[in-house]
Amino acid sequence: MAPASPSTARALNDRLALRLLQSEGPLTAGQLKTLTGLSRPTVADLVERLQGSGLIHVVGEAGAARRGPNARVYGIVAEQAYLAGLDVRMDSVEVVVTDLLGTRLAEASAPVAAAADTETAAHEAVALVERAAREAGVTRLHSIGIGAPGLIDPATGDLRDSSSLPAWHRRLVTVLQERLPAAIQVENETNLAALAEQRLGAARGFETFVMIWLSFGIGAAVVLDGKIRRGASGGAGELGFLPVPGTGGLPSKDSCDGGFNSLAWSPGAVRLAAEYGLSPAPDDGELPGAALIRTAVAAVAAGADGTPEDAFLDAYADRVALGAAAVAAVLDPGCVVLGGEIGRAGGAELARRVQDRLTRLSPLHTEVRATELGGQAVLRGALLAAQQSAQDALFPTGT
Known part of the structure; x- marks a missing residue:
């Protein structure tokens, strides 16, 4: 391989320094x-270049002697x-606006009218982004990261058509592009949650892992x-379609009924709880399956x-261990993170119990x-995606 040209070497050094900062x-x-x-002269040169380009500045002095x-x-x-992250739900949107370093400047959330x-509906969602930007004092967003349910087409990066998702989800990106001149990154919600857990949460230190939602x-x-x-x-991770024992049937190409989804999703948890004489509290906005798991964990913590x-x-x-064991057998991920509303409600107690069962089911640690x-x-994952997009555009890469 030929050595890097001086201009490419400078760009690589600049990018390394920016990543460290x-x-x-x-x-x-x-x-x-x-x-x-790097050598002292090389660092001095790159500091001068980065200051001249407006990417870095002096923020203080170190040491008592100054x-x-x-x-x-x-x-x-x-x-x-300036960046924005969007968490797009079936019937609502949550927005956060930050600067390049991730400092939160404004937050907003609102339902999207189901009857719209x-x-x-798409314009309502975009108006929320615009409002958050105004509250942050931001006149132009550089990059926007969007997390949404559904599959992402690996060829185009767009949300794929799905009859189970609101039509405004697929219209959202187009309306954003029409009203806000920003780079837009769309990703499946579970993938973004995994990215955030790897950088900031439970999967730190793991290059290979699986997050079960x-x-x-x-x-x-x-x-x-x-x-x-x-x-x-774009369908990697569609664990709901996994054929597993205990469902009384098999999934089909049109429905994950009879697959792992039937066992572990919220309605499945509600039906399971009924077998033990448990029922969710009156609707308070929490997913019923998550509410039942949360209540059970609290009862056990109290000595029950x-x-x-x-x-x-x-x-x-x-x-849950059935799905985790199948994942372990195929991918040997080393780590499984339990996320989503039920994973969050179960916390460490549910994770511990799944760990015990998985250890008995699988020879792979x-x-x-x-x-x-x-x-x-x-x-958090959407903001990381927006931040990465901005860095790729702003930080030199060389040619």
């Missing part, structure tokens, strides 16, 4: 030299780009060698071993962990 925070030139392994140039602390100019037509529907995010894997058609709540948790953990980011996982 992004991950480690403000640094002196001396600290950059230590962390990059020794002048050598003590200057450099940081990324956060105002270089496709165009009206336990909610009204069942899915999974597959991360192999540090990368989200979507599969040939051997009770119907304890038995229900065991039975539900048995079900697989850690089972509960989500650490909870209900913020999708939004």
Whole structure:
């Protein structure tokens, strides 16, 4: 392989320094030299270049003596780009606006009228983004990350048509592009939650892991060698269609009834709880299956071993372990993170019980962990996607 040209080497060094300033925070030139392994003159040159391009600036001085140039602390100019992250639900949208460093400047959420037509609903969602940007004092968003249920077409990056999703979901990106001149990244909600858990939460330190999403529907995010894997058609992780024992049937190409979904999704958890004489509390906005799991975990924490709540948790953990064992046998991920509303409600207690059963089912060592980011996982992942998009555009890469 031919050595890198001087211009490419400079661009690579600049990008390395910017990444370090992004991950480690403000640094002196001396600290950059230590962390990059570059020579002092090379670091001095790249600091001058990055200051000249407006990407970094002096944010203070280090040390009690404040020794002048050598003590200057450099940081990324956060105002270089403003970002938005969207968590798109079936009937609502949540938005966060940040600067390039991730400092939250404004947040907003609102329902999207179920009776609204496709165009009206999409414009309602975009208006929420515009309102959050105004509240943040931002006149232009550089990048927007969107997490939504459904499959992403690996060829186009667009949401694929699905009869189970509102039509306004697929119209949303087009309306955003019409009204806001920003780079837009759309990704499946579970994939974004997994990205956030890897960078900030339960999967830190794992380059390969699977996140099982336990909610009204069942899915999974597959991360192999540090990368989200979507599969040939975008369907990698459609764990709800997995044929498993105990469902009384088999899934079909048109429905995951009879698959793992029937065992582990919220209605399945409700039916299972009824076998133990348990029923969800009156609707308070929480997913019924999650409410039942949360109540059972609280009862066990209060010392209710051997009770119907304890038995229900065991039975539900048995079900989740079936899906986790299939994942372990095929992918050997080393780590499974339980996410979604039910995974969040079950927390460490559910994860522990699934771990016990998985250890008996599979010869492959697989850690089972509960989500650490909870209900913020999708939004945090959307912001990370927007941040990555902005960095790729702003930080030099060389040619």
